[in-house]
Amino acid sequence: MDHAFEDALEPTCIGMRDRAARWRGTSDWPEESLTLCGEAGLFAGLSLSNASPERFRRPFGSRVWSPSQQVECLVRLAESDLLTTFVITQHLGAIKHLLRSDAIRNATTDSRTDAEPVLMDLLAGNRFGSVGISHLTTSRRHLGHPAVTAMRVSGGFQLSGTVPWVTGAAHIDQVVIGAVVAADQTELLALLSPNTLGVTSGPGTEMIAMSASCTDAVELADVFVPDSHILSGPRADVLSGGGQPQAKSGGTGGIQTSALALGLSQASLNYLREQSQQRANLVAIVNQFDREHQSLHEQLMAAADGESTVDVATIRSTANRLVQRTTSAAMTAAKGAGLKVDHPVARWCQQSFFFLVWSCPQPVAEAHLCDMAGLA
Incomplete structure (x- = not known):
């Protein structure tokens, strides 16, 4: 991973992680964390590709991230703060539909659309969209x-x-x-x-x-x-999209959602690894989760770059199962302390249920129900 990518991402992740516990109710809109991401240039990095018109890339250095870098960014952000990362996906959705819109694609140098200044503001994080x-x-x-x-x-x-x-x-x-x-x-x-x-x-x-x-x-x-x-x-x-290609990292039930599940799973796995340093009985458990997590991470990156032999629905099912299991394992390791509302494990367990309902394709939902009933 290149240094410019890391320089933009790591400080932002730290800032988001430090604020994550504050975003609880409807009065806690995560504007500070969203602003951090905009100032770091993440919205442009997560949205633009080499196929994007040069006039939109130019203000951001005409440099774009690869699809796998975009997915890796979402994994890292979700590991730090799932709530804000989810909000970001909706902001990115607005940008995506603007970039692929008839209005933008049909605009000329002499005839720019009203959508263009809005798009530029969304890319820069000067305005927020959904x-x-x-x-x-x-x-x-x-x-x-x-x-x-x-x-x-x-x-x-x-x-x-x-x-x-x-x-x-x-x-x-x-x-x-x-x-x-x-x-x-x-x-x-x-x-x-x-x-x-x-x-x-x-x-x-x-x-x-x-x-x-x-x-x-x-x-x-x-x-x-x-x-x-x-x-x-x-x-x-x-x-x-009028025949325009779909972005690999997006889509209902697609790679983007699996990336967020993997990020939340990583946060739980980090907690388990920390606990295993004092509790030998957790070492084998952490090692097994590590292997599964790494395998899914590799599948996700390959899918982002269009090189995966595993279909997106299978990746989503695997990500759903992994995030449910790792958060539950973290709760078991945390014991009674994990049930306190201000404990991070409590937050992660609650958030894990989100993946059972958010943009969850019917085959993925049915696979989960079969798992729960022991029919798989």
């Missing part, structure tokens, strides 16, 4: 009608409905929203400021873990979005 698109893929699809609809009006679209899940709903500066056009059932992506007239953002949902991500619903009451803020579409399956 996404509200899950209702186009999984959330609330069972209801039989769109969660968010768009109606063509003069100069743009009028959006109405409920975006069920937006991380940082009450704190972000920009959100990429998905909507279904009522007239023909095509889809679009829109760039929206939560301060827009008709937008009501929830303060955050209190959960057993990750509450400080301030994830909540956003209500849209006849919100006007000008054509200049329509990023992509309307067209069928707008999330497909």
